[in-house]
Amino acid sequence: AVVSTQSGHYGRATSLYSSTTSLYSSTTSLYSNTTSLYSSTTSLYSSTTSLYSNTTSLYSSTTSLYSNTTSLYSSTTSLYSSTTSLYSNTTSLYSFSTTSQKDCSVIYIIKFPEGLPIN
Numbered sequence: 001a002v003v004s005t006q007s008g009h010y011g012r013a014t015s016l017y018s019s020t021t022s023l024y025s026s027t028t029s030l031y032s033n034t035t036s037l038y039s040s041t042t043s044l045y046s047s048t049t050s051l052y053s054n055t056t057s058l059y060s061s062t063t064s065l066y067s068n069t070t071s072l073y074s075s076t077t078s079l080y081s082s083t084t085s086l087y088s089n090t091t092s093l094y095s096f097s098t099t100s101q102k103d104c105s106v107i108y109i110i111k112f113p114e115g116l117p118i119n
Helices: 002-103
Strands: none
């Protein structure tokens, strides 16, 4: 009976040790998983922040592109108007020159040096 009691105590001690070791392993695993979860959450936050920054930058770039395209369109339209006006003025000048050649007489004034005998 004494041997049986001692065996029972030994078995309980071994079981308690195993349970304590298992609890320690579980606690260590829980700590590792918590640390990993924290790292993953931090990484997710960084990625989300980076995504927000990139989206904001993309919006700014798109807005700038739109403004530049609008400005280019305005400049092109203005250039077209200027070119059309230049063409009209050139055509008008040509017509005026052609008409003037028919209606105008040219008078030449020749000034001779003083003392030069003129016959």
